[in-house]
Every structure is written in C-alpha cells, then in structure tokens.
Amino acid sequence: MTDTSMDMTSETGEAGFRDFVALLKPRVMSLVVFTAFVGLMVAPVPVHPMVVFTSVLFIAIGGGASGALNMWWDADIDAVMKRTQSRPIPSGKVTTGEAYAIGMTLSAISVIMLGLAANWVAAGLLAFTIFFYVVIYTMWLKRWTPQNIVIGGAAGAFPPMIGWAAATGSISVESVLMFMITFMWTPPHFWALALFVKSDYDKAKVPMLTVTHGRKATRTHILIYTLLLAPVAIGAGFTSIGGPLYLVLALGMNLWFVKGAVDIWRRDDAQSDADSHKVERKFFKLSLIYLFLHFGALLLEATLRPFGLGGW
Structure with missing residues (x-):
C-alpha cells in the first residue's frame, strides 16, 4: 500500500x-x-x-x-x-x-x-x-x-x-471434489466479470488477464476452464454425496454453462462493448446460479437420503 x-x-x-x-x-x-x-x-x-x-x-x-x-x-x-x-x-x-x-x-x-x-x-x-x-x-x-x-x-x-x-x-475425496467444483468455477466466473469491468482493472493497474492478455485470450481461457469444470462437477454425482437428482441437474447445468462459454468465445472484439457485455453479464449471472444449484442439489440428495430417496 x-x-x-x-x-x-x-x-x-x-x-x-x-x-x-x-x-x-x-x-x-x-x-x-x-x-x-x-x-x-x-x-x-x-x-x-x-x-x-x-x-x-x-x-x-x-x-x-x-x-x-x-x-x-x-x-x-x-x-x-x-x-x-x-x-x-x-x-x-x-x-x-x-x-x-x-x-x-x-x-x-x-x-x-x-x-x-x-x-x-x-x-x-x-x-x-x-x-x-x-x-x-x-x-x-x-x-x-x-x-x-x-x-x-x-x-x-x-x-x-x-x-x-x-x-x-x-478430509476425503468427497470434500476435495466440492473444493474442486468451486475452484474450477472461480476463473470463468471472475473473468466474465473482468471482461465488462476491464477499464477498472486498467486504472488500478491490477494484472487481470483482460489487462495483460486482452479480451480474446480471456474468452479462450473462460472456455477452457468451463470445459475442465464440467467433468469435475458431473463426476461428483457418482460419489457418495451425489445421486440421480444431482447428476441430472449437473448434466443440464454444465451443458448450459458450456454453451454460455462458447457464446463468449465466439464474440469478436470488433463488436460494440454493449453487445459484448450483454453476453458476458448473462454468463456472469448464470455462473452464480450454476454454483448455487450444484450445491443445492448436493444438499437435497443429503436431505432425501434418510428416506431412501436420495443418493445411490
């Protein structure tokens, strides 16, 4: 400071x-x-x-x-x-x-x-x-x-x-998987935010990826990390904390999330900021829903398990 x-x-x-x-x-x-x-x-x-x-x-x-x-x-x-x-x-x-x-x-x-x-x-x-x-x-x-x-x-x-x-x-495999879901989710979540507040990081001289490598590289990184996140999130469904409800939700949400990342990746820097930021803001909001629903589904599986309705 x-x-x-x-x-x-x-x-x-x-x-x-x-x-x-x-x-x-x-x-x-x-x-x-x-x-x-x-x-x-x-x-x-x-x-x-x-x-x-x-x-x-x-x-x-x-x-x-x-x-x-x-x-x-x-x-x-x-x-x-x-x-x-x-x-x-x-x-x-x-x-x-x-x-x-x-x-x-x-x-x-x-x-x-x-x-x-x-x-x-x-x-x-x-x-x-x-x-x-x-x-x-x-x-x-x-x-x-x-x-x-x-x-x-x-x-x-x-x-x-x-x-x-x-x-x-x-510490167990299950707790490490929950860690990994959030860990792999964080980069695409924050890089989407960085794309539409890039000028803030420029002014503050914070070496966010958007500042050091530009928006195109950031979009590519978002897609890569989203693709890496999907198998981790889906894989949790096959462990003792997962179950059919979680697995169905994870499959649907990760397809949606990957589509959102592809939409960002396809963006052209020549497009207006307003057009670009609309997609990025949408993906950022989706990322919040993504994490909440995954952990919410894990909680639901645990709640239903004593009644023989959750888990495998």
Missing part, C-alpha cells in the same frame, strides 16, 4: 453498523455460509444442530475477517476502481487501522472458536484459508500475476471442505 492511500483513508466519518457489515463483504460471506453448510450436511456422520450452527457461524466470521483484511490492504486500488469506490475505506467511513483491527480480531476469534466448537482440523483449515486469501492472494498474487484469480480462487473453494472437516474431523 502506498503512503498516499494511507493518508487518503486516515480520516474517517461516522461509521454506522452497515459500514462495518460491508467491511466483511456480506455477499461473499453468503457464498461461504452456504457452501460450508452444504459441506457439513452432506458429511456421512450425524452432527448436532448446535455444532452445525456454531461451525457455520465461525466459518462465516472467518470469511468476513478475510474480507476486512482484503479491504485494508487493497484500500489504494479500491479508491481507483469505480465498482469499489463506495466501499467503507475509500468512502472515508472506516479507517485502514479499524479494518485491520477488526480483521485480525475476527480471524483469531473464528479459528479458536471453531476449534472449540467442532475440531482443530476444521480450525486449521479455516486458519489456512484466511492466510491464503489475505497473504497469498491479496498481498502477492493479485498484483503480480494474471493467474491471480486461478490460484487465489482456492481461498473461496475451502469452505465446503472446512464444513466437511467440522463434521468428520477429516
């Missing part, structure tokens, strides 16, 4: 409750909560409702802590990018010092309490996730390589694995 950015955010207005909530990136936190909950519920062991609640709560707090530390470090580029200028720090409502203190405090609380509420394997995974997102992705990869979102996406893929570990105290 630059001295300029620190000076710019050293003075703060009256921060309200909403500003501190926004510091925790609630939209990202909602994805963390949902996938972690699914990871807990599909595990092959009974888990007490209180353990489920406390585990998901502290995983969510850990995700929020990561968001606060991300905003603390990225205050300088958030102030430049149009879509992030209204965040609590660049808008002057929360200081960088406050964000750092909140992030570090919540990180410690979430890890310790998850260890006490569930087990230390889950707590260790949560601690590593926070470290990976803040240090490996935010401080290093994001400003260094166009593969930032590929490698850094691992941080957002850990919650279902943490949820599974909270229930079982272990």
Whole structure:
C-alpha cells in the first residue's frame, strides 16, 4: 500500500453498523455460509444442530475477517476502481487501522472458536484459508500475476471442505471434489466479470488477464476452464454425496454453462462493448446460479437420503 492511500483513508466519518457489515463483504460471506453448510450436511456422520450452527457461524466470521483484511490492504486500488469506490475505506467511513483491527480480531476469534466448537482440523483449515486469501492472494498474487484469480480462487473453494472437516474431523475425496467444483468455477466466473469491468482493472493497474492478455485470450481461457469444470462437477454425482437428482441437474447445468462459454468465445472484439457485455453479464449471472444449484442439489440428495430417496 502506498503512503498516499494511507493518508487518503486516515480520516474517517461516522461509521454506522452497515459500514462495518460491508467491511466483511456480506455477499461473499453468503457464498461461504452456504457452501460450508452444504459441506457439513452432506458429511456421512450425524452432527448436532448446535455444532452445525456454531461451525457455520465461525466459518462465516472467518470469511468476513478475510474480507476486512482484503479491504485494508487493497484500500489504494479500491479508491481507483469505480465498482469499489463506495466501499467503507475509500468512502472515508472506516479507517485502514479499524479494518485491520477488526480483521485480525475476527480471524483469531473464528479459528479458536471453531476449534472449540467442532475440531482443530476444521480450525486449521479455516486458519489456512484466511492466510491464503489475505497473504497469498491479496498481498502477492493479485498484483503480480494474471493467474491471480486461478490460484487465489482456492481461498473461496475451502469452505465446503472446512464444513466437511467440522463434521468428520477429516478430509476425503468427497470434500476435495466440492473444493474442486468451486475452484474450477472461480476463473470463468471472475473473468466474465473482468471482461465488462476491464477499464477498472486498467486504472488500478491490477494484472487481470483482460489487462495483460486482452479480451480474446480471456474468452479462450473462460472456455477452457468451463470445459475442465464440467467433468469435475458431473463426476461428483457418482460419489457418495451425489445421486440421480444431482447428476441430472449437473448434466443440464454444465451443458448450459458450456454453451454460455462458447457464446463468449465466439464474440469478436470488433463488436460494440454493449453487445459484448450483454453476453458476458448473462454468463456472469448464470455462473452464480450454476454454483448455487450444484450445491443445492448436493444438499437435497443429503436431505432425501434418510428416506431412501436420495443418493445411490
């Protein structure tokens, strides 16, 4: 971070409750909560409702802590990018010092309490996730390589694995597959966003693939990762957490997702931004539905399994 950015955010207005909530990136936190909950519920062991609640709560707090530390470090580029200028720090409502203190405090609380509420394997995974997102992705990869979102996406893929570990105290093929679905989904999801906010990354000098290699290469990468994602997502249907309902949905959604990626790949840079961005925005929205439905189907299989209706 630059001295300029620190000076710019050293003075703060009256921060309200909403500003501190926004510091925790609630939209990202909602994805963390949902996938972690699914990871807990599909595990092959009974888990007490209180353990489920406390585990998901502290995983969510850990995700929020990561968001606060991300905003603390990225205050300088958030102030430049149009879509992030209204965040609590660049808008002057929360200081960088406050964000750092909140992030570090919540990180410690979430890890310790998850260890006490569930087990230390889950707590260790949560601690590593926070470290990976803040240090490996935010401080290093994001400003260094166009593969930032590929490698850094691992941080957002850990919650279902943490949820599974909270229930079982272990890591398994099934939890790794849930990790891989989110991990392989992240690049096409974020690159679609980067295609229609390319000017933001240009201004902030963030080496997103759209900036370093251009839109054509980014579209090709979206298609490649979508094709790699499909067998992983479909393959989960043949494991103990899958079943016929999941498999039917996975087949349909991945055909739809691949078609969306092909539509983006066919786009020509000579076309107007308005035309191009329409397709890219559509694919970005589809990607949100994609992940929700896959994990929702896994949850449905687990819910129906005790009645002999889910699973194989």
